[in-house]
Amino acid sequence: xxxxxxxxxxxxxxxxxxxxxxxxxxxxxxxxxxxxxxxxxxxxxxxxxxxxxxxxxxxxxxxxxxxxxxxxxxxxxxxxxxxxxxxxxxxxxxxxxxxxxxxxxxxxxxxxxxxxxxxxxxxxxxxxxxxxxxxxxxxxxxxxxxxxxxxxxxxxxxxxxxxxxxxxxxxxxxxxxxxxxxxxxxxxxxxxxxxxxxxxxxxxxxxxxxxxxxxxxxxxxxxxxxxxxxxxxxxxxxxxxxxxxxxxxxxxxxxxxxxxxxxxxxxxxx
Numbered sequence: 001x002x003x004x005x006x007x008x009x010x011x012x013x014x015x016x017x018x019x020x021x022x023x024x025x026x027x028x029x030x031x032x033x034x035x036x037x038x039x040x041x042x043x044x045x046x047x048x049x050x051x052x053x054x055x056x057x058x059x060x061x062x063x064x065x066x067x068x069x070x071x072x073x074x075x076x077x078x079x080x081x082x083x084x085x086x087x088x089x090x091x092x093x094x095x096x097x098x099x100x101x102x103x104x105x106x107x108x109x110x111x112x113x114x115x116x117x118x119x120x121x122x123x124x125x126x127x128x129x130x131x132x133x134x135x136x137x138x139x140x141x142x143x144x145x146x147x148x149x150x151x152x153x154x155x156x157x158x159x160x161x162x163x164x165x166x167x168x169x170x171x172x173x174x175x176x177x178x179x180x181x182x183x184x185x186x187x188x189x190x191x192x193x194x195x196x197x198x199x200x201x202x203x204x205x206x207x208x209x210x211x212x213x214x215x216x217x218x219x220x221x222x223x224x225x226x227x228x229x230x231x232x233x234x235x236x237x238x239x240x241x242x243x244x245x246x247x248x249x250x251x252x253x254x255x256x257x258x259x260x261x262x263x264x265x266x267x268x269x270x
Contacts, residue, residue, distance in 0.1 A: 005048050006092040009039040009073045010254070011102070011109050014081035021072055028073055031095070033102040036109055039077055040098070048091050057089075074254045082117045084109055085254035112259050119194060119220050121258060122251030124233065126185060126215040127207075132244030134174050141173055181245070182215050188236070192229045193219040197257045211246065218257035 015030050015037055030037040046052055056062050067088050074085045092098040102109075138144045147166045151159045189196050197218040207213060221229055230249065237247040 004042045005045060006095060006098050007041045007043045007048065008086050008090045008092065008098065009041070009070065010077055010083040010085045011036055011038050011113075012077055012081045012083045013037065013110070013113050016077050016080040021069075021076055031098065031102075033099060034106060036102065036106060036113070038098060038102060039073060039083075043091070048089060050091075053089055053091075071254070078252070078254055082113045082119075083254060084112055084259045085256055087256075116220065116255050116258060118223055119255075120223055120226065120252035121255040122193075122219045122221055122229070122249065123253060124189060124215070124217045124219060125213060125248040125250075126182075127209060127211040127246040127248065128178065128214040129211045129244035129246070130174075133178075134170060134244075136243040137173050137177055138170055141170075144170060144173070178214060185215055185236075186217070188232070189217055189219055192225065192232060193221045195220040195258060199257075211244075214245070218253075220255065220258050221251075 009028070013036055021028070028039055028041050031040055047056060070088050074083060077083050078085075092101070144166060147162055147169070151162045151166065154162060186196065186198070199216040199218060201213045201216055204210070204212070219229075233247055233249040237249075240247070
């Protein structure tokens with residue numbers, strides 16, 4: 001006979017009004033623990049036991065369907081109250097082990113919920129069309145412009161050497177500008193957020209874009225400042241588009257980047 005496991009989605013201080021959509025498990029419900037609630041479902045061992053989960057995680061159709069449902073549950077709860085989201089397939093073998101986890105982390109959970117109340121996580125990724133960026137940098141640089149004139153009036157041999165020198169200079173200028181722009185954009189993002197997390201850059205194989213990722217950030221933003229933030233992102237996107245930069249602003253997201261706990265996300269607890 002299949003054993004029912006406990007699947008944890010998130011922790012909150014308020015039960016949302018209305019029925020929450022079903023997640024990877026059926027019948028999303030809330031378990032109370034001295035001022036906090038855990039959004040949970042019962043799931044079957046044949047899908048979510050430690051051994052079966054390792055197999056199912058290699059089934060992309062199974063995984064994508066359940067991850068979408070997992071995120072949908074968290075987002076629905078998040079619409080009405082602050083949440084601490086847990087990673088996909090955070091599983092407990094019994095209600096007692098789930099309650100024990102809530103007991104040991106209750107104060108930390110309450111503190112985090114207080115810190116993120118009235119705030120949202122947004123993501124800002126900045127991409128760079130390197131060819132377009134380089135062309136814009138060359139046009140703006142007087143030294144490069146002078147070298148191009150010198151190349152045009154030189155003999156073929158000298159023109160070749162100057163062209164090689166110009167290419168090296170252009171690459172140096174681009175690299176310096178990229179670092180400078182990234183640092184400048186981080187400072188701008190800090191001005192419009194409570195906290196900024198700098199995440200690793202993603203390769204083209206992941207982004208499925210032709211341009212390079214220049215910056216990958218997560219921001220914690222006051223809801224009252226959201227309109228101002230979005231207006232500024234739209235302004236920057238329009239301003240820097242001609243230089244080959246694209247600002248990709250998305251949200252709100254469950255605040256994974258701002259709810260780190262050493263105990264959070266453990267699975268298959270006894």
